[in-house]
Amino acid sequence: MGKEKVLQLANHIGGKKHGSKSSYKYTDPEYMILEPVVTDEMAEVGLCLEFRKPKSAEEVAKICGKPVKETGKLLWELAVAGACFVGDKDGVDKYWLETWIPGVMEMMVNNKENVRKYPQIAEAFEAYGRIRGPQTAGIFPVGTGLMRVIPIEMAIDGESRRASYEEISKYLNEAEVFSVSDCSCRTAREIMGEGCGHLKEDMCIQLDHAAEYYIRTGRGRQITREEAFEIIKKAEENGLMHQIPNTDGPGKTHAICNCCSCSCFSLRTATMFLNNDMVRSNYVSHVDKDKCVACGECVQVCPVNALQLGQKLCEEAQVIEERIDLPSNSKWGPDKWNPDYRINRKNVLESGTSPCITQCPAHIPVQGYIKLASQGRYTEALELIKKQNPFPAVCGRICPRKCESVCTRGDVDEPVAIDDIKKFIAEQDLNADVRYIPKKRHNYGKKIAIVGAGPSGLSCAYYLAIDGYNVTVFEKQEALGGMLTLGIPSYRLEKDVVNAEINILKELGVEFKTGIEVGKDITLDELRNQGYEAFYLAIGAQSGRKLGIEGEEAEGVISGVDFLLDVNLGKDVDIEGDIVVIGGGNVAIDVARTATRAGASTVEMYCLESREEMPALDEEIEEAMSEDIGVNNSWGPKCIVTENGRVVGIEFKKCISVFDEDGRFNPKFDENNTKVVKADKVLLSIGQTIDWGGLLEGSKVELNPNNTIKVDPFTLQSGEPDIFAGGDAATGPKFAIDAIALGKEGAISIHRYVQPGQDLILGRDRREFRAFDKENIDLAGYDRIPRQRTPHVDGDKAKTSFKDLRPTLTEEQVRKETERCLSCGATVVDEYLCIGCGQCTTKCKFDAISLVRKYDAQNVEFEDLKPVIVKNVIARKGRMITHSIKKTFTGKKDKSS
Secondary structure, eight states: OOOHHHHHHHHHHTTOOTTSTTSOOTTSHHHHHHTTTOOHHHHHHHTTOBBTBOEEHHHHHHHHTOOHHHHHHHHHHHHHHTSSEEEEETTEEEEEBOOIIIIIHHHHHTOHHHHHHOHHHHHHHHHHHHHHGGGGTTTSOTTOSSEEEEOOGGGGTTOTTOOGGGOHHHHHHHOSOEEEEOOHHHHHHHHTTOBOSOOOTTOEEEEHHHHHHHHHTTSSEEEOHHHHHHHHHHHHHTTOEEEEEOOBOTTOOSEEEEEOTTTOTTTHHHHTTOOGGGTOOSEEEEEOTTTOOOOOHHHHHOTTOOEEEEESSOGGGOOOOOOOOOTTTSOOOGGGOOTTTTTOOOSBOTTOBOHHHHHSTTOOOHHHHHHHHHTTOHHHHHHHHHTTOSOHHHHHHHOOOHHHHTOGGGGTSSOOOHHHHHHHHHGGGGOTTTOOOOOOOOOOOOEEEEEOOSHHHHHHHHHHHHTTOEEEEEESSSSSSTHHHHTSOTTTSOHHHHHHHHHHHHHTTOEEEESOOBTTTBOHHHHHHTTEEEEEEOOOOOEEOOOOOTTTTSBTEEEHHHHHHHHHTTOOOOOOEEEEEEOOSHHHHHHHHHHHHTTEEEEEEEESSOTTTOSSOHHHHHHHHHTTOEEEESEEEEEEEEETTEEEEEEEEEEEEEEOTTSOEEEEEEEEEEEEEEOSEEEEOSOEEOOOTTTTTTSOOOBOTTSOBOOOTTTOBOSSTTEEEOTHHHHOSOOHHHHHHHHHHHHHHHHHHHSTTBOSSTTOOOOOOOBOOGGGOOOTTOOOOOOOOOOOOOHHHHTTOOSOOOOOOOHHHHHHHHTTOOOOEEEEEOTTTOOOOOHHHHHOSSSOEEEEEOOOOOOOBGGGHHHHHHHHHHHHHHHHHHHHHHHHHHHHHHHHO
């Protein structure tokens, strides 16, 4: 049995007759939110209060028949709980009721002690919008919803029909008293364990009487007007948008909320129920496709997924859903909703977008940085790249150029020299005077440990540092960079390039501890005891695989990765004579070319694959051959030939096929076709494996059959909740850019994990991209423009030096090369979904997206809302009939045709 008086109070606040057919029941959220903290005695005095008509304790005491002192105490308890407002009116405290939302429910959740003690309060707040939200579909005209989006002010600067009530500055400049509190929606989500990771602390601003109430009852702290403007700026920098309580009358409000769509219960009206008129501003986004370069920055920050990436070379092939049914003209039930809005947002239209951003493992906005480079805006280009890849200078030298392999320009003549352009841009990162160091967004202060200072670990550290975490990277070697430093030869990646980009992490406050092997010198449990709250394991695959053949243990048979490690650490290596390298991948090429430079007389490579099947990049193979390295295809090792325990040769057998009909690795050999090759050293480069040492001892972490760590493919969380893993340790050997991409995802997961109540998936960008079908595009009209190239490096000269002799494009070449980009992608706006917040405009570096005023409505006072709604309901019925007839007629017409 519930509290009868409390249920009466719930109905009184909601303006319902207690006991009527439409009145609240004990299971309704309006009762459930009051029940844990409101007593029947408190409810009795609350029943004597009125909506927005302040009353003193003395006035209420006369109505309820209680002593003034007791009445005042109960009223104060109601106000502290959040069930009513209190304000000083001419030196006397007066109390009054407010709407459920925005009002009582937010106020109750903002009592931090109560909401933590009674999660039911948060659950009731969430349930209210989910249960009552559908009832508002099509009912409220634009501009009259209970909450309303206010555009980011810089997004409407210069708009000819701009109205003052659409400006944040108007509300802040007119108010006298200010307070700030945590976001109530994100607090509720956190309590429920459904947080989205967005900043909630000190994000929502109260004004005048609401600020006074929040300050007095401990819900918020007092701030100045200047601080309020700084909070607005911080919110915008963090991708949050503005909303106001919209029932105070034309051009008035008592608060400014800074919201994210993945947690906000007001925006759920738009994101889940697709009833966007309920919350929208007067503006919608407009994209100038001629200026848009599909960088995707606007798509990422759009709170309602109104923006998606598409293409602009063939409009007929671009599939954009036409919205016919709307809440304003149709019955709007669950079949029209998007209940999975927190996990199913899309970056790209079904018909696809530009291939370059799709193919890149980190989905770097290629068109974006190419356009910025074409305009000479190199620092901005660098900033754009580093939002997805902190190491552009490194990747400009070693990237596999997957983006170039699918570049649309390649269907005209040759692909754009994307990597060379990126390398030119990234040269700035090597100059301490002009390098780009990102601004820290927060200052969380929690301690995070990264194990392994390779590309994935460094990437994770970079993004966690930006979020304000205290990051420590543990590396067992004395040098930082992992395989970037110890596995890739200097002639491909100079160590000062790696160090220059690592120095930026040091500027961000990342601490590095070298010569420490976690699992041997210190355990994960010991680090936990030191206050580390999460771990990212990125130790890489730094051990070479063995062949499993006779003679493999002989002196002179060396692991290729160990050989590269010794060379890169500056150790003396004995590599004279005839060298045979076994393997056909990029690492094998590195081993062979390094052996040439280290003093080998001859170097011959042998691999199972044919020339076409070799996993190494074509350009790597060609460079090796230009340095007089022999490449022998379709040969597999049979045994090592030894004398007195030392290698003197290797016997090979002819490989007939490497893969079976299903594409699986399953080599077959001609055992009768063999040959023996003389060798003073054999360098094995047939793959790498992971040596975990004692790192995982005592943990719940599981390993896959290939010795990689078993993690969730999206969150990278292992079987031990505080352990995440990425890079080669999770995927097996891949390229640096793949490891870097996982490092960022690991940082996102760790941020959510260490913050209380956050979910690792809800509201998270899945980064799913698809390329458009080139068959639908006519490229016949484009001029053929030669690709810009750097001078060829002479192989005879290159093989004598460990210096990277490859030049960079000149500025003039970059200008010419950027002009070759077809700019084949563009953002597309769904104007109905767009709620006019303006976040998209703040992220666009190309002036390609703007807010355009489409509506001309402002709010009305709550007391005046009913006739507006009634009028709209009547008009909606007419629209529904007309729409139904039109659809029927159109349907018959379509069938007949």
